[in-house]
Amino acid sequence: MDRIPANIGLAHLSALDLPPVKLLELAKRVGCASVALRLHSAAPGTPVYPIAPDSPELFVLKKGIAATGVAVSEVELVPLAAELDVTTLDPLLDVAADLGATGMIVTGDIADRNLLVDRFGTVCDMAQARGLKVHLEFMKWRHTATIHDAREVVEGAGRANGRVLIDLLHLFRSGGTVEDVAALSEGLVDLVQVCDATAKLEGDIIAEASGGRLVPGDGALPLSESLAALPGTPDLALEVPARGTGPAAREDFLVRCVSRVRGLLD
Template sequence: MLMYHGLRVRCIGRAGDLLMAHPIGLAHLSAMELEPAALIDLAADTGHASVALRLHSAAAGTPVYPMVPGSVETLALRDYAHSRGIAISEIELVPITHNLAPDTLRPLLQVAKELGATGLIVTGDIDDRALLIDRFAAICKNAAAHGLLVHLEFMRWRAVGTLSDAREVVERSEQHNARILVDLLHLARSGGTAEELATLPPDFVNLVQICDATAELQGDIIAEARGGRLMPGQGALPIQDMLSALRGTWNAALELPGMGEGDARRTALAEARAQVEKLCR
């Protein structure tokens, strides 16, 4: 059992071998209305090890908290996170679209480096697979110069909608820092299984976003993803099977919007983190 920012976690691989510790982070979607410093406070108050920050617009009309490289605000946020014992793990969320020029992300990548982040989260939104792979590879190359991994997140309603799609893009990009982000809700809703996860090479997944959900989709899939997730153990997803299927070393993050505000949310997120620890024993 290892220590990471004061949190002790261990997970057992599908063959029963003890893997590296999996620190539990907090995704910004869990409290999108909070500015980065307030999210850091929430993570610290609920026993999380790290945060992923929404510094790039994921969709029109959704909250975003852009930062300027080298600014007083950026460096102050880095220092504040350190003072609270919270790592800034990833910067999100960049949709790879026809209109996105990879070089325009250089300021964002510099901010990520200054904050001490280790990864950039992206989605695939170009139907032309060859063009998408070319753009993804270019982003990976730029990110590598800043010491960052690039986590490709698949979602059923996007061009990269399944684990198989994401695997193809990562494999064909041939970039050493390309990874797949596995969100357990998106895996389930796109027809993915623990058995499919078990076929991935050990170094393909570095980040897993955890929540629970009903067995079948009830209502709109995007609305569910953004506000209809359930706490681990309150739904029907085979969370433990999914986590146990993963090989290699990976980090876990709770993504739980809709848990209320104030004390109610703090209690819910602390309980959810504790439940994930139990699943990982």
């Protein structure tokens, strides 16, 4: 990285049981400057906090942003599936822009690569009209499974606001390497989600991603090397579902995670 980012964000997965305003308050207490909000369903049955434009919930959330000083960085998580009617994303994009977010996080869930490139490009155009980026996140169990898949889609779409999102857990569980990170062109990655994990997968990969991540530095992933290899200066977000019982234990856990990330950067 060319320089150390001043701020660390908090991904909603780190405390997905909390509604948006409570997440803002938690982020402030643990030392995070921004949050990514789960305003769109990532999968059936998973927690989600939809907010409509010009709604009372949006008004309350904007008051929370002003009160805490914690920004909303991205809204998430939109699976780009073949059956998705992209016009249904207009309200989400309007809310993102109203909140002052910088982008939206999506996944690639279409097997036909040409169709996915076209769909991603269309969503990028919709987001660009609102001044937003679109971050494509890859996961081993999705059709866009690797860093190479995501790069092909983003570069194929050729939109100025299209980005690859790197979650370091997904990078290494899908066979990615530090060299793959170093090979990326500057400007292709604006957001990196940080956590740690065991050297080899132990159990179910989705269960690990949703609840088995480790505090940065407690596992075996080459975190320092990966961050050093990043071109440019992407934003960093902590994505580690907090362990422990009760609010105090969760806060202590996340404070330790934030401290570890800053230590990796130093």
